[in-house]
Structures are given as C-alpha cells and as structure tokens.
Amino acid sequence: MSKVEKSGSEPLITNFKLMLHLNSEIRWSAFLASLILNDTSTAASWLGLEPADICTVQCERVDQDGRPDIVLVDEHDRISAVIEVKILAGLGPSQLERYLQPQNGRTISYRLIVPGQFPLSIRAESWQLNTWEDVLGQFTTSSNRWVALTSAGMISHLSDELPSINEQMSWVDLPIGSDFRLEVRGRVSWLYRQLIPRASGNLALETSSSSNVSIISYEIPFEHPSGDYSVYMEIEESLSRKKGWPLVVAEDSTRPTGPIAIIGLKKNDSTSRGFDWDLLHAMWTNALKDTGMDFLAASAKPRAEHDKESWGTHVKNGMPKFVGRGYGENQAAKHGFCVFGVHAMLSGDSMDSLAESAQSLIAQLHNMEEVAVARTTNK
DSSP states (O other): OEEOOOOSOOOOOOOOTTTSOTTOHHHHHHHHHHHHHHOHHHHHHHHTOOGGGOSEEEESOOBTTBOOSEEEEOTTSOEEEEEEEOSSOOOOTTHHHHTOOOOTTSOOEEEEEEOTTSOOOOOSTTEEEEEHHHHHHHHTTOSSHHHHHHHHHHHHHHHHHSOOOOTTSBSSOOOTTSBHHHHHHHHHHHHHHHOOOOTTOEEEEEEOTTTOOEEEEEEEEEOOTTSEEEEEEEEEEOSOSTTOOOSBOOTTSOOOOOEEEEEEEEEESSOOTTOOHHHHHHHIIIIITTSOOEEOOSOOOOSSHHHHHHHHHHHHTTOOTTTTEEEOHHHHHHHSEEEEEEEEEOOSSTTSBHHHHHHHHHHHHHHHHHHHHHHHTTO
C-alpha cells in the first residue's frame, strides 16, 4: 500500500526486457500502479474519476472473494476503482464477478487491461476492457517526465515482445526462434478480430488458464422446449497439445496444422443426461452433411453410459459415427454445459495467407449460421 506523494526524482528506463517479462503480470501491475501514483490526474481522466478519488493505491489487495491486482481508494477510504491486469493469462472462472465491490455510496470504475493483440471477452457486468497500448498511450502525455518516458518504453517493449502478425502470413509459417505458443495465439486472436457475429450471437475469445491457448467460441441461442440450447462453434489450433507443443520454433520442429472447430449443439445443464440427440442428428442431416466441410472421421464414442447409449441408437439409425464428439457428462458437471457435434478443419490450404484463410472461414461460418439456425430449430 502506498500513499500518493510527489516524486522529486525521475529516473529514466530504456530497456524493460528483464524487468517486465510477459509472464510476470505482478511486475506489470506494479509498474502501472507506479504510473498512477506519480500522475493521478492522467489516471483519473482515464478511469472517469477525479484526482481526489485516488488517495491510496493498493496492489494485490486480499479480499474475501479474491485478490484484485490494483485497487484505488479515495480520501474517504472508499474504493473508487478496481483494475485487473492481464498479459498472457486468461480469466479464471467468475474472476471478474468475484472482484465486484459494494458501492458504499459511490460509483466504482472497473477496468480489465489486456494487450490489444490478445483481447479477452468480458461477461461480467460493470467491467470495461482497455488495452495496454491505449492506457499507456494516455500516460505518455504526462507532465511527469518519468511517467511519460516509462509509458512510452513499456509500449515499445510490449510491441517488441509480442509476435508481429499480419494478413499475409500463413497459419504455419512461424519465424525461427520465436515462441511457438505466442505465435499460435497471435494467429487465433487475429482470426477472432476478423469475425463479425450475428445480432443474436455471442462471440468470445477465451484463454485457457492452464495452457495459455486461445479459443474462439461462438454460440447462437434458440428456443427449445426441453432446455437452454445454442448452436455452438469453438475454434482453436488443431495440433494436439497432448504430444507437447515446442517451446521455441526451430527448423525441424513441429508446425501448427490449422484451425479446427467443433460445430454442434450446446446445452446449459449440470448433466448431459437428456441431451437432445434427435436434434443433433437433424442438425447433421439438414445443416452439416452437404456443406463440403472437412470433417474428422474418428468415432465420437461418448464416455458416459447414457450418452453412449443415445449416440449408439442414432448411429444405428444412420448418423455417422463421428457425429457426437465434444464435451459430455464431466464437462456438464464441472462447468454447467455440454456440447456434442462434429470436428471440422476450417482452413483450406494451411499455407494460405491468414487473409485467405479468414475469408474462407468467415464464409463457412456465416453459411453455417443461417443454415444451422433455420433448419435445426425447425426440425
């Protein structure tokens, strides 16, 4: 905890490589807190506050329901802002919801900060998404020379450390010596930024907290008499992580194999028992079968006995064995939803440019939206 004070010294930092590693969000948080301490006016302008609203800056404040990265407190000892810092990590389950504070007679500003290249989707109310580039850009105009130069240096450092992705690159063309996971995440994130969802659709970019792998999810809710259902798509890099991804790209190392999607039906429930396999079979027949997509032919083989029984019945009635892949009983019990469908490779030639891959993917997804919603919900 630190009180806001005027600093008489203004040390200059020109190289942040050892001080601000991308995997150390605590250090990024500490630097941001220092910028706020040394220029409360700019911080207040960014957060929609008054300078008097920033009297104390608390880092890693321990609350009953979590530990927000930065908490700002006003002169009356009331919380005025809560800031969560992300660089490479994703959000934990209900993480932002847990950080919501009692109003205590005042409005609280909630900000999640991420690199512009690696956006995250916010589902929690009250929170706003900011990028490091935008936030630090505001501090570069500070009258405090240390704040201005440090902010500019942090922007430059972030740009140098993150992969440079452009539409002319191929999905598999990774620079030798680069970070494999970062390069793949950069491609998935780039693809996400090209997609425009339907008005009724929910498009999100999630990051696995355990593997730092980016996943695009897209769901279109529809009315169903027996539950909360959506047409669901989830897109990620198809190279299996079970065999281990290289840490650094080498001449002879494994390369990405292109984006893959699970396309099917999602049901929000604590169990997969009662999932509408009739509806999934109809979706295959009416919406998926004739799209010409590259479906993975491996058998689905659901694990739970009730799913296996339903799947087997529909296979006997003509549904291909590869329909029914996804997340079943264990996923439902742990996360409150299950998904069953098909896996499909979404890129054409993996050596195509990202722009060409994106155009093909967007066309496929938009066609899927219209056909799946119209035919599946009217089986």
